[in-house]
Amino acid sequence: MNTAEILTECNKIFIDQLDNSSIVLKQETTASDVEEWDSLTHIQLIVAIEKHFKIRFTTAEIQGFKNVGEMCVAIEKKTNK
Amino acid sequence: MFLNACMEFKQVKANLKKDFTGFKKIKVAILADSATQYLAQAIRGVGYEKKLDIEIWEADYDSVDITVRDEGSELYRFKPDFVFLFLSSQKLKKKFYKTGSDINFADDQVIYLKEVVKNISSHIKTNFLLFNFPDVLDSVFGNFAGKVNSSFSYQVKKLNLELMNWVQKDASAYLIDLCGLQALYGASNAIDNRLYISSDVIFSIDFVVHVATNCVQVIDAFTGNSKKCLILDLDNTLWGGIIGDDGLENIQIGDLGIGKVYTEIQLWIKALKERGIILAVCSKNDEVNAREPFEKHPDMVLHSDDIAVFVANWSNKHDNIKYIQSVLNIGFDSMVFIDDNPFERNMVRTYLPDVCVPELPEDPVEYLLFLSKLNLFETNSYTEEDKDRTLLYKSEALRNEASRTYTSEADFLASLNMVSEVAAFDPFSIPRVSQLTQRSNQFNLRTKRYTEAEVKHMVSEKDRYVTFAFILADKYGSHGLIGVIILEKRNSNTLFVDTWIMSCRVLKRGMEQFMLNEIMAYARNNSFTEVLGEYIETKKNGMVKDHYRNFGFIEKSNLWFYDVSDYKPVDGYITKQ
Numbered sequence: 001m002n003t004a005e006i007l008t009e010c011n012k013i014f015i016d017q018l019d020n021s022s023i024v025l026k027q028e029t030t031a032s033d034v035e036e037w038d039s040l041t042h043i044q045l046i047v048a049i050e051k052h053f054k055i056r057f058t059t060a061e062i063q064g065f066k067n068v069g070e071m072c073v074a075i076e077k078k079t080n081k
Numbered sequence: 082m083f084l085n086a087c088m089e090f091k092q093v094k095a096n097l098k099k100d101f102t103g104f105k106k107i108k109v110a111i112l113a114d115s116a117t118q119y120l121a122q123a124i125r126g127v128g129y130e131k132k133l134d135i136e137i138w139e140a141d142y143d144s145v146d147i148t149v150r151d152e153g154s155e156l157y158r159f160k161p162d163f164v165f166l167f168l169s170s171q172k173l174k175k176k177f178y179k180t181g182s183d184i185n186f187a188d189d190q191v192i193y194l195k196e197v198v199k200n201i202s203s204h205i206k207t208n209f210l211l212f213n214f215p216d217v218l219d220s221v222f223g224n225f226a227g228k229v230n231s232s233f234s235y236q237v238k239k240l241n242l243e244l245m246n247w248v249q250k251d252a253s254a255y256l257i258d259l260c261g262l263q264a265l266y267g268a269s270n271a272i273d274n275r276l277y278i279s280s281d282v283i284f285s286i287d288f289v290v291h292v293a294t295n296c297v298q299v300i301d302a303f304t305g306n307s308k309k310c311l312i313l314d315l316d317n318t319l320w321g322g323i324i325g326d327d328g329l330e331n332i333q334i335g336d337l338g339i340g341k342v343y344t345e346i347q348l349w350i351k352a353l354k355e356r357g358i359i360l361a362v363c364s365k366n367d368e369v370n371a372r373e374p375f376e377k378h379p380d381m382v383l384h385s386d387d388i389a390v391f392v393a394n395w396s397n398k399h400d401n402i403k404y405i406q407s408v409l410n411i412g413f414d415s416m417v418f419i420d421d422n423p424f425e426r427n428m429v430r431t432y433l434p435d436v437c438v439p440e441l442p443e444d445p446v447e448y449l450l451f452l453s454k455l456n457l458f459e460t461n462s463y464t465e466e467d468k469d470r471t472l473l474y475k476s477e478a479l480r481n482e483a484s485r486t487y488t489s490e491a492d493f494l495a496s497l498n499m500v501s502e503v504a505a506f507d508p509f510s511i512p513r514v515s516q517l518t519q520r521s522n523q524f525n526l527r528t529k530r531y532t533e534a535e536v537k538h539m540v541s542e543k544d545r546y547v548t549f550a551f552i553l554a555d556k557y558g559s560h561g562l563i564g565v566i567i568l569e570k571r572n573s574n575t576l577f578v579d580t581w582i583m584s585c586r587v588l589k590r591g592m593e594q595f596m597l598n599e600i601m602a603y604a605r606n607n608s609f610t611e612v613l614g615e616y617i618e619t620k621k622n623g624m625v626k627d628h629y630r631n632f633g634f635i636e637k638s639n640l641w642f643y644d645v646s647d648y649k650p651v652d653g654y655i656t657k658q
Contacts, residue, residue: 016091019091019095019098039280040119040122043276043282044090044094047285047286047287057275058275059275059279062275062279063279
């Protein structure tokens with residue numbers, strides 16, 4: 001799976017978890033761009049993404065993603081291992 | 082009602098946006114030593130499923146002591162119905178290591194927790210929900226820890242035992258069995274250490290829903306919504322195979338085939354019966370065939386005596402459940418129906434939506450674990466009388482049969498030789514009195530729910546309250562404590578009927594009249610001139626809508642008056658003991 005495909009999958013997860021169908025994720029999207037994405041829902045999103053891709057992020061990764069793109073890169077690395 | 086595996090956090094959260102209008106309002110305060118936002122969201126979200134509007138107030142993060150000691154604390158202004166006191170194993174372990182291995186650690190923790198509860202109780206009247214501490218295998222002593230009383234392993238287990246000993250004595254304190262829950266789902270599923278390290282959140286996002294569900298079930302039990310009756314299918318539910326086709330010697334129970342599964346289910350059901358859940362059978366079978374295993378199979382755990390109402394015929398199950406309901410006289414929403422057949426389950430759900438019908442897993446091997454996880458039979462009380470409940474309902478069935486042989490109701494009532502014992506509440510009756518206030522929905526004039534602690538408090542206020550507990554017995558046996566009256570002395574002239582409850586087991590026996598005679602006799606002997614009653618309508622107490630009118634009370638601005646001097650006692654068929 002490439003980064004673009006991962007982004008599309010993540011977009012679906014965001015829509016589902018945050019119950020907002022108008023969310024459009026881009027590589028540079030950050031938490032401040034999405035209304036419902038706060039520190040509480042962040043965990044919810046991370047857990048859903050982990051389940052979907054059958055991966056596990058480290059604590060440092062969870063706290064460190066600067067934007068959606070970085071997260072997708074991390075997912076790509078883990079899924080292609 | 083459709084019952085399935087637990088909800089996801091996402092669904093629970095979606096509930097938060099829904100309309101809670103008309104739901105029962107409950108106030109919960111959460112005091113914790115960790116971050117509880119998820120728990121709070123989950124509790125409110127799960128509450129929606131039970132039609133509860135749970136308003137939650139969270140104390141500031143890790144501020145239990147400050148909150149409790151602050152006289153002007155928001156906690157005391159909030160006046161919660163429940164205070165959740167959630168301290169975590171993680172923080173407990175930290176504390177233990179810091180204090181240095183201490184053989185008094187568990188005792189000190191209990192003293193500390195009791196102090197917190199006492200402090201809060203001195204400001205507000207509330208119920209406390211405590212959480213026990215899931216064991217953390219710290220491997221400091223390895224398995225040798227059991228031989229060392231200063232090990233964490235020993236101290237945490239001791240603490241959990243002491244917590245149970247405490248709540249058994251403190252009527253306002255209840256315990257959530259977090260240890261049991263964590264054992265059921267596994268520590269690795271229950272805890273996400275990343276959340277704990279980064280945000281001080283104890284439970285994983287999946288597990289927090291299970292914890293919240295149990296919290297809400299406890300709250301729900303306080304609102305009178307507990308399950309009282311378990312209705313059982315037989316073939317492939319209580320034993321493997323079909324009795325009518327396979328015959329007595331070939332059904333799977335005990336050692337035959339997967340019989341062990343059904344033995345274990347029956348043992349569980351028997352334990353529920355001993356606890357006070359009424360058992361009924363609803364099976365599509367010829368009655369003779371259906372009864373045979375109960376009477377003849379050596380491996381059956383359940384026997385005919387255990388079943389209060391036994392229905393086996395070829396009618397629709399929903400019609401049979403309606404019949405069972407009419408015999409037991411309890412609400413459909415207090416019934417659970419277990420059947421392996423999805424078709425029957427759906428039929429019952431369609432025709433009787435209030436009956437709880439768990440969606441069973443495909444493999445019978447998983448039935449018991451699945452049913453345990455649902456925690457269907459949460460309760461907030463347990464009395465000695467509960468053990469005999471099936472017996473009570475069985476003798477009721479005998480009475481029903483006898484009543485048919487008399488042409489007049491008066492003759493039948495006279496034949497019963499009814500005797501009633503009337504006494505003020507005492508330490509023995511208080512648990513049952515509280516239970517009646519919690520569970521009675523139909524013959525209940527004001528539906529005021531009182532915990533044991535509250536009942537005790539009312540008993541102690543002798544200048545303000547007078548209490549009556551009624552026990553009724555007849556030649557078929559005792560009904561137990563079936564009536565409760567609490568009178569409030571409004572002033573030197575007026576008695577207000579704060580609570581008037583009667584069990585529906587004794588409807589149409591003239592018990593209401595007997596109770597009224599007692600009220601009026603008390604009023605007269607103590608120089609009160611009027612008795613004042615009130616009917617507060619609920620969804621379920623329509624039966625007593627005209628209760629006061631029928632007894633000749635006069636309505637004045639939604640209250641009902643009776644001039645004591647006008648009252649002439651009416652004798653029925655009940656003798657006072």
